[in-house]
Amino acid sequence: RxxxxxxxxxxxxxxxxxxxxxxxxxxxxxxxxxxxxxxxxxxxxxxxxxxxxxxxxxxxxxxxxxxxxxxxxxxxxxxxxxxxxxxxxxxxxxxxxxxxxxxxxxxxxxxxxxxxxxxxxxxxxxxxxxxxxxxxxxxxxxxxxxxxxxxxxxxxxxxxxxxxxxxxxxxxxxxxxxxxxxxxxxxxxxxxxxxxxxxxxxxxxxxxxLPDLPPLSILQGPALEQPAVPAMERLAAQAAAQPDAIALEGEGQALSYRELLDRARALAGRLKAQGLEDGDRVAILLPRSVDAVVAILGTLWAGGCYVPLDPLGPSARLAMVLDDARPRLALTHRRWAALCGDAPALCLDEAPGEDAPRLDACAAGVDSPAYLLYTSGSTGKPNGVLVGHRALAHFVSSAGQFYRVRAGERILQFAPLHFDASIEEIFLALCHGGTLALRDDAMLESMPAFADAVARLKIDVLDLPTAFWHELAYALTPELA
CATH class of the missing domain: 3.30.559.30 (Nonribosomal peptide synthetase, condensation domain)
Structure with a gap:
């Protein structure tokens, strides 16, 4: 025309x-x-x-x-x-x-x-x-x-x-x-x-x-259909809308959105009782586990900035990150408390002692830091990358819209918690009403074992490294099976 x-x-x-x-x-x-x-x-x-x-x-x-x-x-x-x-x-x-x-x-x-x-x-x-x-x-x-x-x-x-x-x-x-x-x-x-x-x-x-344009997507895709909402506000909204829906599965446990938010608020109260202030860094010295996810959410709810660390990783890297990040507190289990260096350890597998008031209102400011991740160090000393709540909110909104994540979908938590891919898995699931299913080490024993576990867990969304995808595709090719 x-x-x-x-x-x-x-x-x-x-x-x-x-x-x-x-x-x-x-x-x-x-x-x-x-x-x-x-x-x-x-x-x-x-x-x-x-x-x-x-x-x-x-x-x-x-x-x-x-x-x-x-x-x-x-x-x-x-x-x-x-x-x-x-x-x-x-x-x-x-x-x-x-x-x-x-x-x-x-x-x-x-x-x-x-x-x-x-x-x-x-x-x-x-x-x-x-x-x-x-x-x-x-x-x-x-x-x-x-x-x-x-x-x-x-x-x-x-x-x-x-x-x-x-x-x-x-x-x-x-x-x-x-x-x-x-x-x-x-x-x-x-x-x-x-x-x-x-x-x-x-x-x-x-x-x-142009007063009526929606916010710009950080993924350079379509403009956001709705304004970016802070991640913890999204989590609270999901707990209010579907309190009994399963939010987190792993280690034989299944926590509903109500239960998960209650545990995060209780931990946030303990952190505040320990003197945590807005923007203070909290080391999460835990492997992939229900406690680790609760520790992340509790830290953010209290207004802290979480620093995920692998207690089973190289001791030199762990010491370097702790020395560089200088966390106010460390959330861990008793067996790893000695690895926390100068940071006071709060062991989640111990009784909390005298009751701390649950923190019902989120203390995180939109301009506060949310998490601190460190690069691999393959080209030199690992570098810390600080990401704020505003950036996290925009990522959750943009990626959720781009990937079309829907409530009720089951997302596998595959990446180590100190890798940035874990941010995508955890927050896209919990901020959009999905179920976050934690993988265990047995799933990695073989590709058939992984495929069987994915089927057993009824996973809808996989977020995997490229090399792992290639191995999985090769294993599932019919003529090679």
């Missing part, structure tokens, strides 16, 4: 003046303005445009009539904190960045990414600015060029061109995606939007221009 209209010279002049005010050329301004328009209509803040490029600059083909054009992807992220001028400069920087890659053919890029099935696109709408007049000079004849079609259109093609001394805007659309009335509405709306932005100051914030 195609729709087109003539543009007034005054409109073009206004757009070019707006670009100059932003300190960019008008191609960059037009890209920024069009990206904002697409975000307004599509509800996304991550926009990838397809840009036609000549693909023959500085080559012998420059003066030869031939079809050497290429289409290069250019991505823009519309952060509401940006101004219109800053978005325009982001577009100008993107144009400069793709210029060296214009000979990297669109077809090659698709092949290199493995996207040969046609179901995934490298970009959304195509924006084509052609500021040079096209005419057909034949002596003695008055001629006009009438473009019929630019070829197949995957989504939407936006063309602004100078043709027969007249500026024109045309939209070409995939007919299965754009009904005629929808295309007609867009065709009328786009120049009005460009005129509106042309009269906006460069310092105008995107938040004021």
């Amino acid at each position: 195609k729709a087109g209209r003539a543009l007034a010279a005054g409109q073009i002049d206004a757009w070019q003046r707006a670009a100059k005010a932003c300190g960019v050329n008008w191609a960059a301004w037009l890209m920024a303005a069009t990206a904002a328009w697409l975000a307004r209509h599509g509800g996304q803040r991550a926009i990838t445009l397809g840009l036609p490029v000549m693909n023959r600059m500085g080559s012998a083909a420059l003066a030869v009539p031939c079809m050497a054009m290429n289409i290069a992807p250019l991505s823009l992220r519309l952060d509401p904190a940006l101004s219109l001028g800053e978005l325009a400069r982001q577009a100008a920087d993107g144009l400069r960045d793709i210029r060296p890659h214009q000979r990297y053919r669109y077809e090659w890029l698709r092949g290199d990414l493995g996207r040969l099935d046609g179901r995934q696109r490298l970009f959304g709408p195509v924006l084509n600015l052609m500021p040079f007049d096209r005419h057909a000079p034949f002596d003695g004849l008055e001629t006009r060029i009438r473009p019929i079609s630019s070829g197949p259109v995957e989504d939407l093609s936006i063309n602004i061109s100078l043709l027969n001394t007249e500026w024109r805007l045309s939209l070409e659309a995939h007919p299965d995606a754009y009904p005629a009335e929808r295309l007609d509405a867009l065709w009328h709306d786009l120049p009005q939007w460009l005129d509106q932005l042309a009269h906006a100051e460069p310092g105008t914030s995107l938040a004021s221009l």
